[in-house]
Amino acid sequence: MIPLSRIAGRILRWxxxxxxxxxxxxxxxxxxxxxxxxxxxxxxxxARALLTPPANPLKPEDNIYLAMAGFTAPSGESVxxxxxxxxxxxxxxxxxxxxxPSSQALDSLQLPxxxxxxxxxxxxxxxxxxxxxxxxxxxxYAEIESLIxxxxxxxQRYQALEREPGxxxxxxxSYLAPTVFVPTQLRYLFLEETVRRLRSGTTGxxxxxxxxxxxxxxxxxxxxxxxxxxxxKMLALAYLxxxxxxxxxxxxxxxxxxxxxxxxxxxxxxxxxxxDFDLGTAFAGEFRVQAALLAQTxxxxxxxxxxxxxxxxxxxxxxxxxxxxISGHFFKLNATLNLFAQQAERxxxxxxxxxxxxxxxxxxDSSATAWGAVGLYNPxxxxxxxxxxxxxxxxxxxxxxxxxxxxxxxxxxxxxRQRIAAAEIPAFLRQHPEWSTHPGDGRPFVWNxxxxxxxxxxxxxxxxxxxxxxxxxxxxxxxxxGG
Numbered sequence: 001m002i003p004l005s006r007i008a009g010r011i012l013r014w015x016x017x018x019x020x021x022x023x024x025x026x027x028x029x030x031x032x033x034x035x036x037x038x039x040x041x042x043x044x045x046x047a048r049a050l051l052t053p054p055a056n057p058l059k060p061e062d063n064i065y066l067a068m069a070g071f072t073a074p075s076g077e078s079v080x081x082x083x084x085x086x087x088x089x090x091x092x093x094x095x096x097x098x099x100x101p102s103s104q105a106l107d108s109l110q111l112p113x114x115x116x117x118x119x120x121x122x123x124x125x126x127x128x129x130x131x132x133x134x135x136x137x138x139x140x141y142a143e144i145e146s147l148i149x150x151x152x153x154x155x156q157r158y159q160a161l162e163r164e165p166g167x168x169x170x171x172x173x174s175y176l177a178p179t180v181f182v183p184t185q186l187r188y189l190f191l192e193e194t195v196r197r198l199r200s201g202t203t204g205x206x207x208x209x210x211x212x213x214x215x216x217x218x219x220x221x222x223x224x225x226x227x228x229x230x231x232x233k234m235l236a237l238a239y240l241x242x243x244x245x246x247x248x249x250x251x252x253x254x255x256x257x258x259x260x261x262x263x264x265x266x267x268x269x270x271x272x273x274x275x276d277f278d279l280g281t282a283f284a285g286e287f288r289v290q291a292a293l294l295a296q297t298x299x300x301x302x303x304x305x306x307x308x309x310x311x312x313x314x315x316x317x318x319x320x321x322x323x324x325x326i327s328g329h330f331f332k333l334n335a336t337l338n339l340f341a342q343q344a345e346r347x348x349x350x351x352x353x354x355x356x357x358x359x360x361x362x363x364x365d366s367s368a369t370a371w372g373a374v375g376l377y378n379p380x381x382x383x384x385x386x387x388x389x390x391x392x393x394x395x396x397x398x399x400x401x402x403x404x405x406x407x408x409x410x411x412x413x414x415x416x417r418q419r420i421a422a423a424e425i426p427a428f429l430r431q432h433p434e435w436s437t438h439p440g441d442g443r444p445f446v447w448n449x450x451x452x453x454x455x456x457x458x459x460x461x462x463x464x465x466x467x468x469x470x471x472x473x474x475x476x477x478x479x480x481x482g483g
Contacts, residue, residue: 037377040332047334047341050287054227056168060084064167064223065232067160069180072116075153083180086111091172098174098296109176120150123188128242130465134249137195144192154186155193162215167226173288181235190216191246198250206257210250214268217243225276229285230395237277237402241466244269248409248470251416260417269409274439277399280348283392287344290388291337298333336381343385343392350396352440397460400440401468404456408445408470411435411454416473422449425472429454 043051060066061080070083089111097105125143126136137144148155161182171177194216197209217240224236247269250256259268414420414435420428426447429436436445438457446455455469462468 037330037332040334041338043334044338044341046345047337050284050341050344051291051337053173053285053288054281056170056227058166058168062165063170064161064164064219064226065169065180065228067157067164068182069178071154071157071182072113072118074115075117079157082113086178087171090176090178091170094172094174094176097176098292099299101176101296101300106176110178117154119154119183119185119189121147121185123147123185123192126188126192128188128191128245129238129463130467132249133191133195133242133246134199134253137192138199140192141196141200144189144196147189148193151186151189154183155189158182158186158190159212162212162219164219165222167223167228167232169226169228169232169285172292173285174292175289177229177289179231187239191242195246198246198256203257210257210259210268213243213246214270217270221272221276227281227285229289230279230282230392233279233282234395234398237399241402241405244405244409245467245470248412251409251412252471252473254473258416264417269406269413271406271410272403274352274400274403277403279395279399282395283344283347286392287340290340294333294336294340294384298331301331330378331380332378333381335378336384339381339385340388343388347392347396350393352400352442354442394461397440398462399460400438401456401458401460401462404438404440404445404458405468407435407437407439408454408456408468411445412470412472422452422472422474425449425454 063080066083066087067079068083069086070079070081073079073082090109093109097109123144125140126133169177169180171180194209194213197205198213201209220236220239220243223232224240226232251258251269411429411432414432415425415428418428429445429447433444436454437443438445438459440459443457443459446457447453448455452472452474453469454472458468
């Protein structure tokens with residue numbers, strides 16, 4: 001019989017041998033991983049192209065972006081001058097803040113504005129994207145007139161934006177870039193005053209109001225097609241949708257004046273080229289923002305930046321510095337940028353088609369799956385790319401939904417102009433797919449005879465309650481002015 005001590009000794013020797021083998025394998029794998037990650041890869045031509053911003057063709061006084069950046073300038077002062085000063089202030093201080101993003105440094109990015117011209121009162125008693133401004137405004141005529149008087153200078157500034165020829169974001173790419181927009185309450189007021197004049201003004205006032213509404217469409221079309229990030233594109237789409245819903249309700253009202261000659265169709269309501277809804281430049285801009293963030297991450301990680309430093313600086317120990325160096329070795333900036341560039345190009349390549357929804361979902365799934373397998377090379381960069389992969393895939397679909405709404409409003413206009421009876425509307429829609437099908441996937445719009453409404457079958461992930469239907473003018477209900 002083998003002594004128990006000898007058995008225990010054998011177990012210990014085999015255990016030590018097994019543990020030693022595992023440690024050796026782990027060290028060999030670590031050495032292999034270190035060797036694989038010894039060098040960064042060069043930037044791909046696609047990444048280099050995306051990193052190069054386009055040239056700005058606009059003078060400051062012609063740039064909607066700068067006018068909006070300085071929109072709240074003190075009374076009597078130039079909005080463009082203040083907007084330009086604010087953006088230059090941000091651009092000059094950005095590098096220092098990226099290298100030390102403390103709360104004090106972040107505050108220094110904002111140019112102080114001691115006397116801003118602010119909106120007075122509240123105008124948010126309408127629901128431009130979920131309800132009907134046309135129906136909601138009549139109960140507030142006196143309130144609207146009072147708000148116009150209280151905010152006359154701000155209102156004039158908004159109207160002046162319609163005369164600016166272009167939009168180009170001049171802030172340097174960064175997640176810290178200032179958010180630029182007009183006051184939301186003022187936007188409400190513009191729609192309310194426009195509808196008030198369209199509904200109750202003289203014939204001349206109604207024509208002027210319609211001209212201003214169409215000029216507003218042109219303004220946000222220039223923002224949509226200009227050089228900007230996704231935030232400005234989606235804001236422009238929302239404002240265009242609210243403008244077109246006002247147009248739709250104007251068209252449906254038999255008592256409303258409306259130009260109805262054959263030559264008026266392209267002006268009221270105008271149809272954009274589908275290319276105007278392309279978000280490719282926005283995805284390129286978002287890539288430059290991501291590149292700035294990744295470069296900042298690499299820098300802060302390398303120096304061991306502490307977001308909550310102690311009052312007295314504390315020297316980091318050798319173990320902390322070693323851990324930073326080891327983990328930083330497994331993040332390669334160029335390789336990560338190349339992954340993000342691939343994702344940007346995939347987003348830019350999404351095109352309308354019958355299976356656009358399925359292909360859009362496959363893009364999100366395949367990107368997440370591909371970069372989810374971390375592997376030995378650049379594992380941290382691949383992890384970051386995997387997290388970001390699904391972001392953005394819904395935006396092109398939402399843009400095409402806005403294009404579909406334009407088609408829908410045009411269909412409503414043609415039904416009124418050509419005096420199509422309700423019973424003839426289904427056949428009319430079938431005869432004109434250019435006005436009655438979704439440009440994203442080709443599905444037809446849905447006619448509901450009971451409610452006299454036509455609805456878009458949306459393809460994007462829209463906010464709850466967003467309106468994608470119009471009421472239809474009907475000859476049997478035509479009144480004295482609209483027939």
